[in-house]
Structures are given as C-alpha cells and as structure tokens.
Amino acid sequence: MKRKHAMPFGAELIDGGGVRFRLWAPGVDAVGLKLDEAGELPMLTAGQGWFELSHQTAHAGSRYRFRLPDGLLVPDPVSRSNPDDVHGASEVIDPDAFEWSDDGWLGRPWEEAVIYELHIGCFTSAGDFNGVIERLDYLVELGVTAIEIMPVADFPGRANWGYDGVLLFAPDAAYGRPDDFKRLINAAHERGLMVLLDVVYNHFGPEGNYLHAYAPDFFNPRHATPWGAAINFDSENSRTVRDFFVHNVLYWLEEFHLDGLRLDAIHAICDDSSPDIIEELAEAFRSGPGRERHVHMVLENERNQARYLGRHFANETTGGPLQATAQWNDDIHHVFHVLATGESDGYYTDYAAQPTELLGRCLTEGFAYQGEPSAFANGELRGEPSAHLPPAAFINFLQNHDQIGNRAFGERLSHLASLVAMEALTSVLLLAPQPPMLFMGEEFATNQPFLFFCDFGPELANAVTEGRRREFSRFARFADPAVRESIPDPNAPETFKNCVLDWSAIERMPQRTTLELHRQLLALRRQWIMPRLSGMGNGDPQVSLLSSRALAIYWRLGDGSLLSLHANFGETAIDAPAASGTRLFATPNFDDNNLDAGQLPAWSTIWHLQ
Known part of the structure; x- marks a missing residue:
C-alpha cells in the first residue's frame, strides 16, 4: 500500500524521472535552485510570486536549497526532510518508497479514545521513533487507545518541546x-x-524561519502576537498562506495516515475572515480523509469557544462533529490541581473559591467558564455555553506537557499531591464519560520531571534562559535572584536528559502500585463504560454538592444505563446518600464498614452503574 499527498509547492517527483521544484517568494524578483549534483540553476517565474523549475536528473535523495538575490541560501519551507537541521539543505523524498501494511485500518470512533501524550525524545532512552515502537505493546496493555505525539516538525538543535x-x-x-x-x-x-500529532499553526519558531526574507506576505503586521507579526490568514495574498496550512493538514493525514491532529493554542491565531482558518481546516478534515475513515481534529483554545465543537442535528446530541472533534479542557485540569494542591497562584485563582462546584460543572457541562468574568484576566468574560455538548467533546487530564513543564522545576502532580488525592482524582479522570488523557509516565508516578528544554544558537539561547528566569521573578518564591539562578537552564543538555523516562521504575514500589491502579481503572472503562458512550448526547447529567469538598454526579449513558460518582475531596469523612447498581470501583481507602454504609472517607470516590 502506497500513500502520497501531492502538493502545489516544494519538491515533487515527476512520473518518468526528475523533480519539479516550486517556491512561493513574492518578496524577491529572482530565485536560484542550488542542487547538490547539478550546481546552481535560475528558476523560472510563474506569476503571482511563484518560481519553479523541473530538473530531469534530480531524484529521491537529492539535496537542494534556494538562493535569494542577496546570496542567502534557504531550505524549502515545505521540505519533507532536512537531515542537517533547519539551516541545512532539504532532501527530495519519495513518499511511495514506504510500503504500508495497514490498508484495512479505518481508525476508531472517538468514544473509544483513551489518549497518552508523549514526547518522542523523552519517552525512551533511544529518543526516536523506533524507541516508541518498542513500548507500543505496553501502552495497549495499559489500556491506551490513542497516542498523541508532541510536535515533530523540524526545530533547531537536538532537543526541543517541538513548538x-x-x-x-x-x-x-x-x-x-x-x-x-x-x-x-x-x-x-x-x-x-x-x-x-500536535501541530502549531499560530507561529513559527524563532530560529530557522526564513520566510520573512522572501515571502513577507506570509505575515500580517496588523495583528500582533507574542512571537511578532501574526501568520497572514486574512490579508492580501492570504490564500496561498491558507493553502500552505490546508496542505499541511492533508499531508499528515494522507501521506502519514495519522488519525488526527491537535491544533496548538488556536486562541493565538489571528483571523478576521469568514470562514476563519479553523473552519477551513475542519472542512479539510471532514471532506477529505474524514469521508473514508475516522479522523479527529482536536483543539487547544483558552477562549472556551464551544462554537467549534458543535455536533450534527438540531439538538447537537446524537450526530458527529460539525468541525472539531474535541478540545483539551484546561478548566478541569485547573480544578483538579487546586483540589489536589491548594495552589491559587496565577490562573489557579479563578478556580480557588469553589473548586468542587466547578469540578461538577466541568464533568457535567464541559467548560467551567462559559461566559463568566475571569479574575485572572482582569474581569474579561471567558467562554461560551457548552452544556448542550456531549462529554466526548471535552478531553480531561490531570497533567500535560504545558502544566508540568511551565513550572520552574517541572514538577508533576504526583510530586505535589498526596497518594490518596492522586488515587481519587485518577479514578475521576479515567472513569468519567469524557475521553481521558495521560501524560507519559503519569501512569506510574515517574520520578522524572518534565522541564522546559531547547537547543538554540548561543545568542538566542542566552535570551531564552534569562527570559525564563525573569518570568518567575514575580513569584515570591523566586524574588531572590540567587534562587532564580537555580531554575534549570533550558539549553543545558542535562535539562533534557533529566526528563527522559526511567522505565525500570515500573518494577519498583510505589510506582508499580500506581501502574496497577491505572490498568485496573482503564480495564473497567473498557468493559463497562466505553461500550455505552455512543449516543448518550450530553448525558442529561445531575450533580449535587454533598459538602464544600464532596459531590455526587449521575450521567445517563447511551444504552440508558445510569453511571454515578460519589466523591469526597476533603480531609475528613462525610455521610452521603447510598448509590444503587453495580459497584464498579471504590478507592482503596474504603473498608467493609463504610463501603455500603453511605459514608465517604477522606479523599475517596465510589462508582456505580445501574
């Protein structure tokens, strides 16, 4: 089985031999093609900023760059391979050289999603794609059904988060x-x-992006972003820019046969056009690969814009996604974190006053903020109503790369919270109707942190190191410059190395106990809950507060059965109404005296299915 996505730009092999090279460079009046085996050749103008050239002896494996009028040599912006990093020559790739054996694969329905986020470089000591293959059977045994890979698009240096x-x-x-x-x-x-796969469509990295030199129309200075001028999705010549990203979506889904993409921080994309770029990319998903198999568009969006998550049919409860399949629900992470740690700095301040009530809202309505003012954002209204949407539209998580790595020392939640708190919250994560996501190593409470790391050139590296330490200066803990100096240097090789998972830990205690808990919960999800999620609509949820730190929730699943959660996130036991049905799970801190007595111990959960 062969797979290829044909593109109107870049290096495309010609049937019968040779390669067609094509570059959009509206900012210059001439471009040369430097082909390693043929020297330098002038490219032909093709109108509207395009330059092209076909060369009969170029082939798969040929190295090439483009020379600009000022002498600067640049790689192909749609290079399929850059073996010598972002400043080096691009390589012609033959997509048909790979023989696929998964021609019967049609993906999986989203209700079956149990997601495992990982970083290729840190997941194993091998630090590469082949290293991940060696752990796939482990993930299947764990109960994972989807891996989500942090960005792999070519970045500068040997180590980077990928963004x-x-x-x-x-x-x-x-x-x-x-x-x-x-x-x-x-x-x-x-x-x-x-x-x-995570993809980043809100900015390009600060090193190795040469588009400004020959295609300034790729950016729109009318919109400012944290990274400079915004990518041009809505001004003159934006059609070519939009096509670049549409083809990127289709390239990954078709040529690499991926099952979905997670679009990073779409709240940082500036686009005043209609349809906006998110809507156009969603159409590429649905009208392209989505016609033949399950493909999923996942969003990260701080604005909580429920409009992108709508479903087919008037009541939006029984049909498939109109646009995005799901969104990372940062709200529920923040509530989980506040409950587990008591922290209220930064954005956690929005969740500190009533965390249990907000947790109930997340579990029954999706977003905690659906148009309410955010104190962290100086009273700005945040979010849109989301209670009509199904749980499948919201991805729940206790941890992810951002929420760990943006801490000064990369502490995971298991480093900050008690074991009983982690057991209770993990059961909520893995048994609630929403698709759960784990971050690599979370399932065995790894000792490794996940720090911010990169590998920039010297001048930029120093700026990043100082900038990161400056970010933390507003926190009392880091007011002392000497303390700020203890924050790991993102560019130091040991910072990256310290994040690589130690897989031998799964054979030791207490990591083994944590791993077995995750396996148990995911087996219960697979047996009792996953088959009943399809067609549940929003689940007609009912929630009641049992105390300021305890709640009860009921969901109606797709087959009419009733799933219930009784949870106590407080430090003392409380009385609670008894639940009926088959008991699926109770946290280990229950005993025979309180299992059926209607009492919830401190930091406990109990689940029933009727």
Whole structure:
C-alpha cells in the first residue's frame, strides 16, 4: 500500500524521472535552485510570486536549497526532510518508497479514545521513533487507545518541546527519517492504536524561519502576537498562506495516515475572515480523509469557544462533529490541581473559591467558564455555553506537557499531591464519560520531571534562559535572584536528559502500585463504560454538592444505563446518600464498614452503574 499527498509547492517527483521544484517568494524578483549534483540553476517565474523549475536528473535523495538575490541560501519551507537541521539543505523524498501494511485500518470512533501524550525524545532512552515502537505493546496493555505525539516538525538543535518548529512538513531528523515515523504509525495501527500529532499553526519558531526574507506576505503586521507579526490568514495574498496550512493538514493525514491532529493554542491565531482558518481546516478534515475513515481534529483554545465543537442535528446530541472533534479542557485540569494542591497562584485563582462546584460543572457541562468574568484576566468574560455538548467533546487530564513543564522545576502532580488525592482524582479522570488523557509516565508516578528544554544558537539561547528566569521573578518564591539562578537552564543538555523516562521504575514500589491502579481503572472503562458512550448526547447529567469538598454526579449513558460518582475531596469523612447498581470501583481507602454504609472517607470516590 502506497500513500502520497501531492502538493502545489516544494519538491515533487515527476512520473518518468526528475523533480519539479516550486517556491512561493513574492518578496524577491529572482530565485536560484542550488542542487547538490547539478550546481546552481535560475528558476523560472510563474506569476503571482511563484518560481519553479523541473530538473530531469534530480531524484529521491537529492539535496537542494534556494538562493535569494542577496546570496542567502534557504531550505524549502515545505521540505519533507532536512537531515542537517533547519539551516541545512532539504532532501527530495519519495513518499511511495514506504510500503504500508495497514490498508484495512479505518481508525476508531472517538468514544473509544483513551489518549497518552508523549514526547518522542523523552519517552525512551533511544529518543526516536523506533524507541516508541518498542513500548507500543505496553501502552495497549495499559489500556491506551490513542497516542498523541508532541510536535515533530523540524526545530533547531537536538532537543526541543517541538513548538518551535519552522519546517512544518519535515519530521525532525533527531527522531529519525520520515519513513521511521511512518513505521511507528503503521506499527501503532497494527495494534489498534490511533496516532494523533500536535501541530502549531499560530507561529513559527524563532530560529530557522526564513520566510520573512522572501515571502513577507506570509505575515500580517496588523495583528500582533507574542512571537511578532501574526501568520497572514486574512490579508492580501492570504490564500496561498491558507493553502500552505490546508496542505499541511492533508499531508499528515494522507501521506502519514495519522488519525488526527491537535491544533496548538488556536486562541493565538489571528483571523478576521469568514470562514476563519479553523473552519477551513475542519472542512479539510471532514471532506477529505474524514469521508473514508475516522479522523479527529482536536483543539487547544483558552477562549472556551464551544462554537467549534458543535455536533450534527438540531439538538447537537446524537450526530458527529460539525468541525472539531474535541478540545483539551484546561478548566478541569485547573480544578483538579487546586483540589489536589491548594495552589491559587496565577490562573489557579479563578478556580480557588469553589473548586468542587466547578469540578461538577466541568464533568457535567464541559467548560467551567462559559461566559463568566475571569479574575485572572482582569474581569474579561471567558467562554461560551457548552452544556448542550456531549462529554466526548471535552478531553480531561490531570497533567500535560504545558502544566508540568511551565513550572520552574517541572514538577508533576504526583510530586505535589498526596497518594490518596492522586488515587481519587485518577479514578475521576479515567472513569468519567469524557475521553481521558495521560501524560507519559503519569501512569506510574515517574520520578522524572518534565522541564522546559531547547537547543538554540548561543545568542538566542542566552535570551531564552534569562527570559525564563525573569518570568518567575514575580513569584515570591523566586524574588531572590540567587534562587532564580537555580531554575534549570533550558539549553543545558542535562535539562533534557533529566526528563527522559526511567522505565525500570515500573518494577519498583510505589510506582508499580500506581501502574496497577491505572490498568485496573482503564480495564473497567473498557468493559463497562466505553461500550455505552455512543449516543448518550450530553448525558442529561445531575450533580449535587454533598459538602464544600464532596459531590455526587449521575450521567445517563447511551444504552440508558445510569453511571454515578460519589466523591469526597476533603480531609475528613462525610455521610452521603447510598448509590444503587453495580459497584464498579471504590478507592482503596474504603473498608467493609463504610463501603455500603453511605459514608465517604477522606479523599475517596465510589462508582456505580445501574
């Protein structure tokens, strides 16, 4: 089985031999093609800023760059491979060289999603695509049905979170060849695992992005972002820019046979046009690969815009997604974190006053903020009504790369909260109707932090290091400059190395106990809950507060059964109404005296299905 996405730009192999090279460079009047085996050749103008050239002896494996009138050599912005990093030559790739064996794979319905977020470089000591393949059977045994991979688009240096990518079509060479990534995806499909990929469409990284030099129309200075001028989705020449990203979506879904993409921070995308770029990308999902198999568009969006999550049919409860499949629900993470740690700094201040009530709202209505004022945002209204949407539209998580890595020392929640708190919250995460997401190592309470790391050139590296330490200066804990100096340097090799998971820990205590709890809960989800999620609509949920730290919730599942949660997140036991039905799970701190007596111990949950 062969797979290829044909593109109107970049390097495309010609049937019968040779390669067609095409570059959009409206900011210059001439472009040369520097082809390693043929020297330098002038490209032909093709109108509207396009330059092209076909070369009969170029082939898969040829290295090439484009020379600008000022002499600057730049890589292809749609390079499929840049073996020598972002400043080096691009490589012609033959997509048909890889033989797929997953032609019967049609993906999985979203109700079956149990997501595991991972970073290719830190997930195993190998630090590459092949290393992940070695752990796929472990993930299946754990109960995962989808892996979500942090961005792999080519970034500068050997280590990066991935959100500084500049060549958005080229898997970073630090992780392997493009075919190695395809081999990982193929292997995952053979095991019934979906593969989702994070993509970044709100900015390009600060090093290695040469678009300003020859295509300034790629940016719109009318919109300001934290990274400078916004990507041009709504001004002159924006059609070509939008096509670049539409093709990026289709490239990953078609040529790499991915099951979905997670669009990073769409709240940072500036676009006043209609349809906006998110709507246009959603149409590419649905009218392209989505016609033949399950593909999923996942959003990160601080604005809580429920409009992107609508479902088919008037009541929006029984049909598939109109646009996005789901969104990371930051609200529920923040509530979980406040309950577990008591922290109220920064954005946690919005969740500190009534965390249990807000948790109930997240579990029954999706967003905690649906148009209410945010104290953290100086009273700005945040969010849109979301109670009409199904639980499947909201991805729940206790941890992710951002919420861990944006802490000064990369502490995971299990480093900050008690074991009993983690057990109670984990049961809520893994048994609630919403699709759960784990961050790599969370399932065995790894000792490794997840720090912010990168590998920029010297001048930018120093600026990033100082900038990161300056960010924390407003916190009392880091007021002393000497204390700020203890924050790990993102560019130091040991910062990255300290984040690589130690897999030997799963054979030790207490990590083994935590791992077994996750396996138990996910087995229960697979047996009792997952088959009943389809068609449940919003679940007609009912929630009641039992105390300021306890609640009871009931959901009506798709087959008419009733799922109930009784939970106490306080430090003392409370009396609670007894639940009926089959007991699915109770946290280990229950005993025979209180299991059926209507009493909830401190930090406990109990689940029933009727």
